[in-house]
Amino acid sequence: AQSVTQLDSQVPVFEEAPVELRCNYSSSVSVYLFWYVQYPNQGLQLLLKYLSGSTLVKGINGFEAEFNKSQTSFHLRKPSVHISDTAEYFCAVVDTGRRALTFGSGTRLQVQP
Amino acid sequence: SQTIHQWPATLVQPVGSPLSLECTVEGTSNPNLYWYRQAAGRGLQLLFYSVGIGQISSEVPQNLSASRPQDRQFILSSKKLLLSDSGFYLCAWSDVSGANVLTFGAGSRLTVL
Numbered sequence: 001a002q003s004v005t006q007l008d009s010q011v012p013v014f015e016e017a018p019v020e021l022r023c024n025y026s027s028s029v030s031v032y033l034f035w036y037v038q039y040p041n042q043g044l045q046l047l048l049k050y051l052s053g054s055t056l057v058k059g060i061n062g063f064e065a066e067f068n069k070s071q072t073s074f075h076l077r078k079p080s081v082h083i084s085d086t087a088e089y090f091c092a093v094v095d096t097g098r099r100a101l102t103f104g105s106g107t108r109l110q111v112q113p
Numbered sequence: 114s115q116t117i118h119q120w121p122a123t124l125v126q127p128v129g130s131p132l133s134l135e136c137t138v139e140g141t142s143n144p145n146l147y148w149y150r151q152a153a154g155r156g157l158q159l160l161f162y163s164v165g166i167g168q169i170s171s172e173v174p175q176n177l178s179a180s181r182p183q184d185r186q187f188i189l190s191s192k193k194l195l196l197s198d199s200g201f202y203l204c205a206w207s208d209v210s211g212a213n214v215l216t217f218g219a220g221s222r223l224t225v226l
Contacts, residue, residue: 006156032212043119043203043217044157051212090156094213099145099164100172101215105156 002027004093006104014112015083021076021107023065023091033074034092034101035065044090050074061085086111115140119204119218126225132177132191134221136204139185144206146187147215148179151201163187164209199225 003026013019025031032051036044048059055067065076074091088108092101116139126132138144148160159172161179169179176195180188187204201222205215 034214036215036217041220041222043219044205044215046214046216049212049214092215096212099207099213100147100159100162101213102159103149103157 002093002095002102004091004102004104006091006107008107010108010110012110012112013081016080018079019081019109021089021109023074023076023104025072025074025093027093027095030096031093032096033067035076036090036092038088038090081111083111083113085109117204117206117216117218119221121221122219123222126194128196128225129193132194134189134202136187136218137185138206141208143184143209145209146181147205148187148189149203149205151203194225196225199223
């Protein structure tokens with residue numbers, strides 16, 4: 001069965017500082033991996049996805065993530081955050097043979113001036 | 114381009130009353146459709162998904178049901194709401210030929226009093 005763990009429920013960071021949001025997954029087969037962002041009272045927006053190929057994936061808004069199969073991780077990074085990056089971030093996984101994504105519990109990124 | 118609509122955006126209902134949330138997708142055919150629920154301070158829980166008209170898969174036994182009367186319409190219902198049904202409900206779709214990349218609607222916030 002597929003599962004996702006986001007160890008950090010909240011990550012406070014100062015503006016222009018780097019940030020890493022951690023994501024670990026569990027699956028017995030090949031997977032696709034995703035990061036979504038949710039702004040208050042809105043739906044989720046896709047930040048980036050890993051399907052195959054290069055393990056370093058670049059997404060929107062300057063975010064990137066690296067797929068590490070040996071550590072079953074897909075951590076999200078940004079070298080310099082902005083106030084506007086304050087939001088909830090969700091990691092998600094799906095086994096390549098399944099239809100529905102499993103989401104982590106989310107990490108709230110709070111960017112402070 | 115494809116768009117997804119959800120309504121109503123907010124809903125306040127008394128315990129024991131019925132529920133109907135609607136979701137429609139435009140600009141695509143035969144999409145996979147999903148209902149997720151996001152409880153306060155928690156991640157996303159998959160409730161139902163559908164791969165075609167009349168085909169509904171339930172992930173979690175509960176007080177809710179789903180129907181897909183038309184190719185691009187997905188409805189979430191309840192005959193009698195419980196307090197625990199309160200939450201943020203998100204509809205999503207994915208292309209059957211894609212890698213399960215979900216596109217979400219704006220969400221429907223349900224408060225049961």
